[in-house]
Amino acid sequence: VDLLSRREFLVGAGGFAAGLAVAGAGNLLTPATLAAEAVPAWPWPYAKLDPEAARKAGYYGYYDANCSYGAAKSLLGELSKVVGHPFNTIPPDLFRFGGGGGASWGTLCGALIGASGVVSLVTKDINKVLDEMYGWYCSEPFPSAKMDGFAKFKNQPTSVCDSPLCHVSVGEWCRVSGKRVGDAERKDRCAKLTGDVCAKTVELLNALTEGKLIAAFKPDEASASCLGCHVGAKSTLENTIGKTGCVSCHPNSHKK
């Protein structure tokens, strides 16, 4: 026969059939329909990971296909090791577009894009986790020295960018370091940043799993005064979307 009938499959698979969301009776199960039926309901089951393993995998993942792919590969890979199915069915290639802040357009940092996708998959508290992650990103000196034991470059200069944008993050690091975007040192800085973002993601998801995630994010002081008029249902004008880092693009707003 070319197809396994549902009955034949269920007889063969025994107890494992309980783990499948099976379709209506009488359908034929091919490997492809079986795979589709095996997709569990969202959110998928997170299990606590090792932040340092994710950091190292993020660093090396960057060199495979840039920041966004690297972050997704790290986190999906660690979840595949610890949980296995269904995380091993998601190709990190879905996040290739994020490199250089979205096809090198310099928008949302690609490491954040790849990591945010995996966060989206495992929790309904997406914005609670990402507010902490993006807020941390805006105030953290990158890259950390935690990969210096195996990275290509050690003791690199660090910069704080006050923005989740690749354009600002990379631009500020180039200003501080004197390096060009195409330099090997800049690439290693972004590989390390990818590792740092992966480790932070794991720390936040582990804390969320333990019920210990604290919503501590606050906009920087200068931005806070912008948001009261411009962002949120309670604001006077409510005429745009954003959370912090206003003055990096609007340094002179409302100044006389």
Place this chain on the structure above:
Amino acid sequence: VDLLSRREFLVGAGGFAAGLAVAGAGNLLTPATLAAEAVPAWPWPYAKLDPEAARKAGYYGYYDANCSYGAAKSLLGELSKVVGHPFNTIPPDLFRFGGGGGASWGTLCGALIGASGVVSLVTKDINKVLDEMYGWYCSEPFPSAKMDGFAKFKNQPTSVCDSPLCHVSVGEWCRVSGKRVGDAERKDRCAKLTGDVCAKTVELLNALTEGKLIAAFKPDEASASCLGCHVGAKSTLENTIGKTGCVSCHPNSHKK
């Protein structure tokens, strides 16, 4: 027995076994490992879609869980209808984070995030497709009137934002329309924009499939003069990443 052995499965599945990337001999096949083994190599096989079906699905998808999820649901859904497996194994929930430009941080437009993920899955020419998509986004008046037959609001004001950022796109539409971010009209504008982005994505991927995609994107005139010094291996400074829309954040650079 609790497990189907490889031999039992191959006997049962017959010709379908050829479609699977099978692991080493002697492994046991559970439904979960079977699903993982059924993940094909990247890029996944695109088939030409109907732009208008994607547009409609994008519009309605927005109302399920915002722009980024809506765009991914539309495109993965249309591919699931036309191609089926493996597109029906990817939960669009992966892109929930993109709503409001990434957890409402206002960065890359969420409709672009969701659509870019699907583009990443089906072609190696990611940046070629996305340069056209993002360039079009920067110069297109949104929303189109193509959903007015079934949308909540008709004949809405349109705006051009010269930026791929949600913050600018939404902010500019609020300025032109006089509406607030929380208004039903603004949400319908972004639902339509999601539909427009999905239709454009299909048009670009269809053209790519036919060998007819023309790389026509050029930065706007004001930005072009910035890029010569700041972006790309041939630039004088090569000190940041980005492609166009410079003056929306840097209106006074180098002016005396």
